[in-house]
Amino acid sequence: xxxxxxxxxxxxxxxxxxxxxxxxxxxxxxxxxxxxxxxxxxxxxxxxxxxxxxxxxxxxxxxxxxxxxxxxxxxxxxxxxxxxxxxxxxxxxxxxxxx
Numbered sequence: 156x157x158x159x160x161x162x163x164x165x166x167x168x169x170x171x172x173x174x175x176x177x178x179x180x181x182x183x184x185x186x187x188x189x190x191x192x193x194x195x196x197x198x199x200x201x202x203x204x205x206x207x208x209x210x211x212x213x214x215x216x217x218x219x220x221x222x223x224x225x226x227x228x229x230x231x232x233x234x235x236x237x238x239x240x241x242x243x244x245x246x247x248x249x250x251x252x253x254x
Contacts, residue, residue: 156222160186163216163223165194175199179209190216190223211237 157163160183167176180195192214197206211231216223231237 156224157216158222160190160192160216160223163190163192163214165196165212165214173199173204175201177206188218190218192216208233 164178164181165176166174166178169175175198177197177199178194179197182193184191184193194212194214195209196212197209199205200207210233212228213231214228215226217226218224231240
């Protein structure tokens with residue numbers, strides 16, 4: 156368990172020590188007792204042991220008892236989906252700023 160935001164990672168190794176989820180990038184959106192982090196990562200294909208195309212995860216972490224715990228996550232599974240989401244958010248942003 157992570158005690159600091161810097162320690163939070165989505166890198167994950169299997170029982171054999173292979174890195175099956177590889178964190179590529181990490182951006183902290185909010186800090187505090189509730190922290191939001193965006194990760195770019197790759198998963199290893201179990202058959203070929205090669206990494207698949209990058210994905211994006213938005214994770215919400217809550218700090219309790221001195222440790223950060225993942226409370227919710229949202230995965231963006233492809234570059235196409237990420238592009239669509241970015242386009243929608245860019246379109247909505249001017250409306251949000253006027254409210």
